[in-house]
Amino acid sequence: MAESRKSVAEIKALPVGEKFSSIGVVLEIHEKKDKNGKSFWTLTIMDQTGAIDAKVWGNSQWWDYKEGVKSEIKDPASSSLVSNLKGSTIGVNGTVAEFKGKSQYNFSQVYLVDQEKEEYRPESFVQTAPIDPSELEERFDLLVEGCSGEIGDFLRFLFDKEGETWKQFRIMPAAVSHHHAYVHGLLEHSITVTELALSMAKAVQGPARPDQSTVVAGGLLHDLGKLEAYVLNPGPGMTVQGTVIDHIALGFSRFNRMADDFGLSVTAKTALGHILLSHHGHREFGSPVLPATPEALVVSAADELDFKLFCWSDSVSQLKGGDLPEDSISELNYSTQRRFWKWRPDQE
Template sequence: MTIRGDGVEEQRLSKTGEIRRMAKDDRFKVLGVVSRASVRKDKNGKNYWDIALMDDEGIIEGKIWGNSRWWDKSGDGQVEVQDPAESSVFGELVGKTLGLAGQVTEFKGQLQYNFNAVYFLNQEKFPPHQFVQRSPIDQDTLEKEFFDLLGSCGGQVEAFLRYVFFERKLWDRFKDWPAAVAHHHAYVGGLLEHTIAVARTARSLAGTYSESGYEISVPVAVAGALLHDLGKMDSYRLVPAPEMTVVGTVIDHIVLGYSTFAALARDFGLEERLFLAIGHILVSHHGCREFGSPVLPATPEAMAVSAADELDFRLFCWKNSVEKMEDGKEITDYNVSAQRRFWKWEQGNGA
């Protein structure tokens, strides 16, 4: 499909992955579903939109300035909309399929995306769910590893995990849920992908230190990792792109997750010491109070899960930043989430 408006040159459509590799002044057109949008005022009091658009390759964030043109292409032909803020078509953008025409610009030394034309498309012909990004890892592969991790726990811990995910029927939502709306694994299946990575690493850390003579329970570390982000099922929703819920905004996933865990543990009859050990992992997994944990990790199992969670987040930020780099560069743009620039020292063949 081509998206075209008066005075806008026709060109082929790009994917978000390709756009992230473009250079300053490159122009593009893209189709996707809006995952975030807010109306703000510029210094002259005119409306502009801060927007994030998702397709199956990822998300790009940018600005729709007040001089941009807006078109309704949901019917036959196209109609220009003069006041999008008051339009019934453009009144609520989140979860809608749009076409955007834009240009790569630079602001304070960093590339950004400015959109100069917006097209509201026929939502039945271009259903939003077809543009939602999914985990790049095959679903069957993720599910198999999850079951392997769960089955490795044994005893009451494994029985409790099976109760949580299957008898209480959380699995159908859990396996498709996002892990965030922006910072990491912000796509369908992201929560499962992230959880498995954390559990895999926590199991390896716990096993290594157990073999070194430390008193550490590998099953408790794995269980805590598999449950550590349980609250994200209440903190986010898919509409169809990931979005924060009200309760997720004002209470947060750590508290929500512990509350769900505690209720399920009481219903199941989880032994009290296991209840405390696993619950402690949930409330401490962010590692420090300034990152939202009400307590610091105080057990080897909690420290293993916290370290694994942090590592998976940092490595995801590294990968995401590296994928956005222009060819020939080895230092990334500043990553706001990780609060650093990353270095891709290896350029293809390995050391």
């Protein structure tokens, strides 16, 4: 398995037809049936450079490699070793194929490995934020310190560094896929959204100028529900509540409980609650209400902007940039329904 082993990021850069081997932790595994009733699997694996979705077809080989000797799993569809792989490290050999104009990754061999061995420990393959957590924490503290009045006091109450909310908030992902789907992803995304929203708020003049403390609190709290919607096990995953209730409703409910515990005024509670409920900006994107205050408008705009900028970065990460389409135009990004352009070759 160690021969020409590649990271997920390196695999994504390979051309169609190229073979590879890799190791990663299983985020998702689902057995399905083809038109002939034969089992195949969809797999998502992650390492510290990212995640990829792959297919394991019925003619692929599964190996129990836990003792360092290959022992073939003859009937993977009935094997508990295969059905319980979520959260475990595996080794794979595969090939880059093409399906509907997009790269598809097919694993021809899957190796089940000893999770206790240092080189295979699942937690060591989980992707983390590209920014040092201590830097993120400093930026978070600076934003909170700039808030005055009861809203500032409420943030310091809510994000008490010894409390469970902060301990969760600091490490949780912001998604399972699409954007910031890694350890510290929620912290990174929330800070960036808040910094963008605060910049917009400072640029607005006249009667529509937003209250800056409310903008900061709304930005930091807008995805509060993701503490209940997602888990790390050891990679990002969804809870039942996150799947059937969604983070917006979960966050609003959690915020209300904590606002009542603190004794937040009705006006402040309503203004912040409105931001949590409206931050997706459109009802078709999941917001129960539309942004109706200057503060809610800048937070929802910043949230959408950070999401799209992340998608741009992720989509063009393997491109050189420049004038040639093959060097500068990304594959279709399904989350944003567009191809992205990396027009500056020196852009990272």
